[in-house]
Amino acid sequence: MNTHPYLRAYMAGIAVPTMLLLAIMTAFTIARHVYDVPLPIERVIVFPMAIVPNLFGLWNILYVAMGSGRRLPIGFYGALLPFVLLPIAFTMATFLGFLSFTPTALVWFEILHIPYVFLTIVFPGTVAVYYLIWKYLVGSLNELLGIA
C-alpha cells in the first residue's frame, strides 16, 4: 500500500483530535447547559473543532514528508506542535472575545482567572499530553496505515 501517503498521513492525524472532540463537546455542553457556566460555546468550539484536527493532519503530513532519515521520534515531533498551536489558540480566543489579559491573570470565558504563573503548568502539561498522544495514538495509526 504505497499510494497516497499524504492523504493517509492527514487522515491518521485528524483521527485522534476528532475522537477527542466528542469528549470536549460533551464537557463544554455539560458546563454550559447543566452548570450554567456562561461559555460562548459556539465561539469556543471553533478552535477544537476546525483548527486542531486540521493542524494535526498537516503536522502529520509534514512528518511523513520529512522522510524516515530526517525524522525526530514521533513523540518529540508531536510535542513541538503546541509551540505552533498555542499562539494561534490565544490569538483566536482574544479576537473571539473569550480571553482577555489583566495585569495579573488571563481571564478565560469572563469567569476563569488564571494567574500567569499557572501558564508554567498549562504549557508543559500541554506539551506532555501532546507527546503522549503523538507517541501512542498518532504513531500507532501511522504504523497501521503503513506510513510510520
Place this chain on the structure above:
Amino acid sequence: MNHREDEKLKAALKQALPPMADVELGRDLWPQMLRKLGEQAIRVPWWDWTLAALVASSFFFFPKAIPVFLYLF
C-alpha cells in the same frame, strides 16, 4: 412439491454449488495464534507512565486549567 421435484431441486443445487476441492488448511495456525497472544501490543516505559500521572495529578491540583486544556485539543 412431489418427490420428483425434490430430486430435481437437489440435483440443481448440487450442480450450482459444487463441493469444495480442498477444505484442509495448508498449515497449522495455532502456533501463530499463540505467538500473537504472547505479543504485548504496546510497551509503555515507566517515564511515560510518570508523565501521564503528573498530567493527571495537575488536573486534580489545578482544576481551573482543565477548560484551557480542553480548548487546546
